[in-house]
Amino acid sequence: MKKLFGKISEELNKVKILRSLRFRISILILFVGLVCCVGMRFGILRNYLDRAVEVRTSDVQSQMQILADHLISYQYLNESSSDVVNAEIEQVANLYDGRVLVIGRNFSVLKDTYGIASGKIIISEEVIKTFRGEYISHYDDTNKYIEITVPITENVDGKSRIVGCILASVSTVPIDQNVEILSRNSLLFMFMIIIAVLAFAIFLPKVLLRPFNRVSDAISEVKSGFSDEKIEVNDYIETEHIVDSFNQVMERMRTIEESRQEFVSNVSHELKTPLTSVKLLADSLNNQEDVPVEVYKDFMSDIADEIDRENKIINDLLSLVKMDKKSTDALNIEKVDVNALIESVFKRLLPIAQEAKVDLIFESVRQVTADLDEVKFTLALTNLIENGIKYNHEEGYVKVNLDADYQTFTITVSDSGIGIPEEDQKNVFERFYRVDKSHSREIGGTGLGLSITKNAILMHRGSIELKSEPDEGTTFTVKVPISYVEGGAR
Ligand code: ADP
Numbered sequence: 001m002k003k004l005f006g007k008i009s010e011e012l013n014k015v016k017i018l019r020s021l022r023f024r025i026s027i028l029i030l031f032v033g034l035v036c037c038v039g040m041r042f043g044i045l046r047n048y049l050d051r052a053v054e055v056r057t058s059d060v061q062s063q064m065q066i067l068a069d070h071l072i073s074y075q076y077l078n079e080s081s082s083d084v085v086n087a088e089i090e091q092v093a094n095l096y097d098g099r100v101l102v103i104g105r106n107f108s109v110l111k112d113t114y115g116i117a118s119g120k121i122i123i124s125e126e127v128i129k130t131f132r133g134e135y136i137s138h139y140d141d142t143n144k145y146i147e148i149t150v151p152i153t154e155n156v157d158g159k160s161r162i163v164g165c166i167l168a169s170v171s172t173v174p175i176d177q178n179v180e181i182l183s184r185n186s187l188l189f190m191f192m193i194i195i196a197v198l199a200f201a202i203f204l205p206k207v208l209l210r211p212f213n214r215v216s217d218a219i220s221e222v223k224s225g226f227s228d229e230k231i232e233v234n235d236y237i238e239t240e241h242i243v244d245s246f247n248q249v250m251e252r253m254r255t256i257e258e259s260r261q262e263f264v265s266n267v268s269h270e271l272k273t274p275l276t277s278v279k280l281l282a283d284s285l286n287n288q289e290d291v292p293v294e295v296y297k298d299f300m301s302d303i304a305d306e307i308d309r310e311n312k313i314i315n316d317l318l319s320l321v322k323m324d325k326k327s328t329d330a331l332n333i334e335k336v337d338v339n340a341l342i343e344s345v346f347k348r349l350l351p352i353a354q355e356a357k358v359d360l361i362f363e364s365v366r367q368v369t370a371d372l373d374e375v376k377f378t379l380a381l382t383n384l385i386e387n388g389i390k391y392n393h394e395e396g397y398v399k400v401n402l403d404a405d406y407q408t409f410t411i412t413v414s415d416s417g418i419g420i421p422e423e424d425q426k427n428v429f430e431r432f433y434r435v436d437k438s439h440s441r442e443i444g445g446t447g448l449g450l451s452i453t454k455n456a457i458l459m460h461r462g463s464i465e466l467k468s469e470p471d472e473g474t475t476f477t478v479k480v481p482i483s484y485v486e487g488g489a490r
Helices: 003-015 021-073 083-095 125-131 173-208 209-224 236-289 293-322 338-356 372-390 436-440 450-461
Strands: 098-103 109-112 136-140 145-156 159-171 333-337 360-364 369-372 396-404 408-415 463-469 473-481
Touching: 021 083, 021 098, 021 136, 021 145, 021 159, 083 098, 125 136, 125 159, 125 236, 125 408, 159 236, 209 236, 236 293, 236 450, 293 450, 293 473, 333 338, 333 372, 338 360, 338 369, 338 396, 338 408, 369 372, 372 396, 372 436, 372 450, 372 473, 408 450, 450 463
Parallel strands: 360 396
Antiparallel strands: 098 109, 098 159, 136 145, 145 159, 333 369, 396 408, 408 473, 463 473
């Protein structure tokens, strides 16, 4: 059943107009208007009919009661030939356009204004009930009459006794005629209301949805580039929400655009610097005559250094793109022995540590095996340890500590180096950010290392924090889940 409804609504949704909110509100107003109108009309008519039948019944009942009293006082049940009483019975029957039967003892019909049943015996359920003292009234909707019975009660020696009953059926044609007139008038009235409802159904949604049109116009203006302003449509809470969300999206896009432009200009600048040096070196060689071979060699080695640098920047940029945490390249996750991984990084960095006269210390609290992309994680760790060596003093140290609980493993990389000033700490993970540009450049830094590290760790759903004191040293704390859950929350 649910499936069937789902299918029907799917089919309906394919019809374009049915998906229009304006159309739906129109249909709703029309439907509610029509149901109310028709319901009200039938309610009023029904109510009038019930009430009119009730009034007529009690009217006839009291007339019959008066008649019953007259029958007793004229002793009609003993002697039914009284002209006065007969005339009164006829008159009452004519008055209500109906038939009156007077039933005496032994259920014999003493008088029938139609003259059909006179002298006959009537033992119907109603008559028996009336002889027991009940007043009965019954409205026959199909044949349009009301049947009423009234007991004839005689008082003898202070005791009352039912000696007969009057059975009257009166026509309800006059009531029906009134209902008909009322029905005709109300039909006219209903048509007028329906026209009003129709007008409402057409124009109200248009007015109600105007603010939404304004939202869509404003968005179109922004989309087509006419405006860059924040939009404001505060007519409804709903439009306010839509507009707020749209403004937030725009703000986000603006920020992304700004950072993209900044990145492009930084990249261009960084790539231009080695090229400018190469050009300067080449020009100065070209402008000199009879340059000695040693000077040539010297300049050529400088040019080679600059080309190496350019290469390093390009490689780092490529790594960064690959490490973009939104990158579609999936991580190549496998079970990795983290202790062995750290040791292999140490092995590779040992020559530069020795050259810088910096000690490398590895403390492992426990053996850790985790789900990692070995290449990316090695790169992240290499950058941290290499920085510890690069931004250190002679005779300094870089200490790596590995620990884990049942969910996460933690690597801290602490050094005894130059430290990072407080105000720079929040920026060092930004692309191309360097605390001391010339020092970093001197030691072959590109300003991309920490961004690569951070992205690689975020890709593993981990986190990285930094604590540093200038002239005392820096500690990076990396926490990564031991088990990698695809698509899991970070
Ligand atoms: P770079 O290639 O310049 O080293 P990074 O992104 O790796 O770029 O680092 C950004 C900047 O953060 C560095 O230029 C340096 O100023 C600072 N920095 C990074 N690691 C350390 C550290 N261990 N000690 C002191 N300063 C550091």
